[in-house]
Structures are given as structure tokens and as C-alpha cells.
Amino acid sequence: MCAMICEMCGKEVPVTKPMMVEGTKLNLCQNCAKFGDEYKQTNSPSGSSAAPVSKTVIDERLQRRERRMQTKDIYSTTTRELIDDYGPTIRKARESKGMDLDEFAKSIFERRSILARIEANELVPDDKMIAKLEKALNIILKEDVQSGGAVGKGNQKSDGMTLSNFIKKE
Template sequence: MMFAKMQCEMCGAEAKGPLKRIKIEGAELSVCNACAKYGTEVQGAPRTSAAQSVRPSGYAGASKPPAQRSRDLFDRMGGDLVEDYPDRIRDARMKLGMTQKDLALAMMERELLVKKIEKGELIPEDEVRKKLEKTLNISLLDEGSSEPTDLHHARMTTTMGDVIQIKKAKK
């Protein structure tokens, strides 16, 4: 039986000992001892090789479909996308008597993109969202969003810029 060589997911070096599971910027990686200092160790995580920890999404042994990407600050900048966007898009398309292919052609996008958005597998980017809204005459943004759209007012803590007043030097 041949064992896979354990390789650090950060530097690519072959690990001399067991890999550590660390979290860096929200991503969990199996890394060597030298790279472990760049993140925080995930407690109770099994130490595995990179080949064992990553499975393709179509893996036959997968018990659930891949998770949908979570929303972040940049997704909220222009308002919140409504949670039921796949249903709204599908209903509006069907009211107009369009197929997914017709909608894709009207938007000048690929049919696969429309299918994934309607299944909720893909969050539409701003440009695509605007095309969908225009073509289907619907709104996909939550107008009653309590999220601030101005990033300067989105802060929760006081910064140095809030405290310091810069005085112009007199000449």
C-alpha cells in the first residue's frame, strides 16, 4: 500500500511530521510547523494530508450538497439581496412565458448561469442582478435593509481619525 506524501498547503514543502490544522483569514489549511505561526490552530481538528482533506463537490460519498457561499460586507454594500431570489426569478420568468434559455439570450448571458442562479447555487453579481431586474421587471434587493450602505457610517468603534483634529499650520 502506497501512502500519499503529506504536503504543507501553504508553502508546499513536504512535511517532516504531522501537519497542523490552522485557520488563516477564514480558510482552514493543513500546514507544516514552520507555517503554523501564520494562523491560529483549530482545536480538535484531525491532522490530515491535503489530499485527504479536500473532496471534489461531485464526490460520490458526499452526504450533502456543497454549501452556498456566505454573504459578506461587500455583498451588502448596495443593499441586501432578498433570500428568495431564486423563486422570484423563476416566477417572473415563467409569468413572461420565457424558458431559461430565452432569459439567458435576453440578458446576453449563458444559460448555465441562469440555471445556477435559479437553483440558488450561485449568488448573482451586481451586473447580472441588474440585468435580471431589468429583463424580468422585478426587484431583487431588500429595500427595507437596516444595513448601512455608506462604509464610513458602518464602523462600530472609534478610530484615531474620529478623535484627532488636524490644524492647518499658519504660514
């Protein structure tokens, strides 16, 4: 019969017991076993004691990674920008709800003077204000705008500078 060595005290003992000591699995003798906790075997092949991750969680993570890893066309981007006639749009929506400027200002906890300037197109609202106005009036104040690249030009000749203006022709 071969003797086993306790991984804590180093004694040769006939039997060791697997125990967890400060997050590490050690084979301990009877005397040293009191310093550890009972080791619970897991079914995971890696030997980690972490709970198994469900298939749907893995699929979601893979989909997010796939979206993150996709290449983006930096020359043709779509952004959301404030519409040009935001003031009259806000005024019409407010009046269609039957509210005057004072009532509306109180209902969304904003100053009347700020809203009056926004409705007159004198003040451009920030994103937080735009979201508040869209929600309160049930309107859309931002639109998708295509930017960059030669959008909508097709095969038409450009009157501006091109790369051929900079290339030396021999």
C-alpha cells in the first residue's frame, strides 16, 4: 500500500481527503482537513466551480460580438439630426393638444421663455430636451441623415477637385 502526502503539512498518511482551502483544492490528512471546507465535485470538464452558462446566453453574447466585429463604412454613415422646422412642429403639436405655452411649460417642468425661444427657432434644444418634447407631444423631431461619401451623385461628373487633379500624368 502506498502512502499519500498531505499537501498542507507534508506528512505521509495512508488516506488524504480533497478539501477547499482559500479557493484551492488540496489533498489533506485528517488533522489538516479541519482547516478547509468540503470539496464539491462539478460536472464541468474545465474543473471550474462556476455555474454552467445557458445556451441562450452564449448565443446572445455571440450575436453581440458579431455585431461589434462587423466592418463599418466610415464614408457612408447615417446619423440622427434635428429636423429643420422643429419650432413650428413643436408649436403645432402643442396647440393640437389644446395647451398654451404656460400650461405646457409647467407640464414638462421647463421655463416658458426657453420653450418660446425653441418654438421660434431661436434656440436649438439639446438631446435631453428633444427627448422630453418628443415624449410629451408624441412627435418625432429627429430624422436620419446620410452623410459622407458621394451620396446621390451616381455617375454625374463632379465640378470640384478630384484625385486626378493631384496625379502627375506622364
